[in-house]
Amino acid sequence: xxxxxxxxxxxxxxxxxxxxxxxxxxxxxxxxxxxxxxxxxxxxxxxxxxxxxxxxxxxxxxxxxxxxxxxxxxxxxxxxxxxxxxxxxxxxxxxxxxxxxxxxxxxxxxxxxxxxxxxxxxxxxxxxxxxxxxxxxxxxxxxxxxxxxxxxxxxxxxxxxxxxxxxxxxxxxxxxxxxxxxxxxxxxxxxxxxxxxxxxxxxxxxxxxxxxxxxxxxxxxxxxxxxxxxxxxxxxxxxxxxxxxxxx
Numbered sequence: 001x002x003x004x005x006x007x008x009x010x011x012x013x014x015x016x017x018x019x020x021x022x023x024x025x026x027x028x029x030x031x032x033x034x035x036x037x038x039x040x041x042x043x044x045x046x047x048x049x050x051x052x053x054x055x056x057x058x059x060x061x062x063x064x065x066x067x068x069x070x071x072x073x074x075x076x077x078x079x080x081x082x083x084x085x086x087x088x089x090x091x092x093x094x095x096x097x098x099x100x101x102x103x104x105x106x107x108x109x110x111x112x113x114x115x116x117x118x119x120x121x122x123x124x125x126x127x128x129x130x131x132x133x134x135x136x137x138x139x140x141x142x143x144x145x146x147x148x149x150x151x152x153x154x155x156x157x158x159x160x161x162x163x164x165x166x167x168x169x170x171x172x173x174x175x176x177x178x179x180x181x182x183x184x185x186x187x188x189x190x191x192x193x194x195x196x197x198x199x200x201x202x203x204x205x206x207x208x209x210x211x212x213x214x215x216x217x218x219x220x221x222x223x224x225x226x227x228x229x230x231x232x233x234x235x236x237x238x239x240x241x242x243x244x245x246x247x248x
Contacts, residue, residue, distance in 0.1 A: 003229045005030035008081040010074065012064060012121065013091030015042035017190035018140060021217035022088055025225045027055035031086065034058040034077040064091050065112055067120040074124035083132065086228050087125045089118040090140045092158070096151050096205065097198035106197065107154040114158035119165060126173065133177040136228050139166045140220075143186045146240065147248055151201045159184075163238075170237060179235040181227040186242030189214040212245035 009026045013019040015037035023033050027050045035043050035050075040061040050057040058080045064070045077084050092114040095106045122137055129135025144152055145159030163182055170180035187209045196202040219241070227236045 003029045004086075007031045007085045007228075008034070008077065008083055009086035009088065009228075010034040010036065010077045010084055010121075010125075011088045011090060012036045012062075012070075012073070012117075014046060015039040017192065018185075018188065018217045018220045019088070019090040020046055021221035022090065022224050023057075024049060024053070025218070025221040026086070026088075026228075027053045027057075029225055029229065032056045032058075032081055034060055034073070034080070034084075036060040036062045036064070036073045037091070038063050064117040064121075065109060067112075067116060070117040070120035071124035074121055078128055083128055084125055085129075085134065086136045086138065087121060088138045088140070088224060089121055091117060092140065092192075093195045094155050094192050095198075096155055096196045096201045098151050098201075099153050101198070102154065103197070110154060111158055114155075115161045115165070118162060122169065126178070129178050130173070130176045135177075136179045136181070137166075137169065138224055138227060139180070139182045141166070141182050141184045143184055143240065143242060143246075143248075145184055149248070151198070167237070170235070174235070177232075179227075181224075181236050182238050183220060183223055183227070184238065184240045185215055185220050185223075186246045187212060187214045188217060188220060190217055212243050215241065215243050 009031045011023045014023050014035035023035050043059045047057040060073045062069050062073050095110050141162040142159040144156045145163040148156040166182035223239045
């Protein structure tokens, strides 16, 4: 038996980066996986990869800025597979700019996607997990949820929020045998920095990241698989991980 045979996972933001790598890693460990994102062409390509691994993927085209959609993908997964065992809340964006120059509309979308969407999907998953007294919620935060840097005020606010939400949730549901883990990566070589939108900040961050051996999406996926494959009496609450070359 593979470690996750019989388990059902839903991964948000699965069209690239950490989400894509996580879906593959979970499938390789034996899970059946639902994959959700806006870019359905990317999801279809990932689904083909998952089928080649013997998985049974469910493709969910979803704009998770809508909280009702964030909840519906959980219901769709449960309807298709019969239940949901592992929810990986990975979808997010990173808009970086000085507070004085902030585009509040963009920041509002970031707060809605990075925090409220994650909360909505989690809320939808809890009923089934509580009824079975089994389940695992994995939330993707960041080192920006530990250290707040200039030009990252709102992004850090979202990731500090994810860390706080995860710990509060853990304390609410541990008696229901539901585990909660939060993963806090440092610099990862993904498309996330393409979202930044403020040219000077983007250039500085790219130069800083380019000078180090960055984490790869697969490194973060490995951490997620580690969390969800621990024995039932073990809950890995947090994993804080950085490139060896990253100081802050």
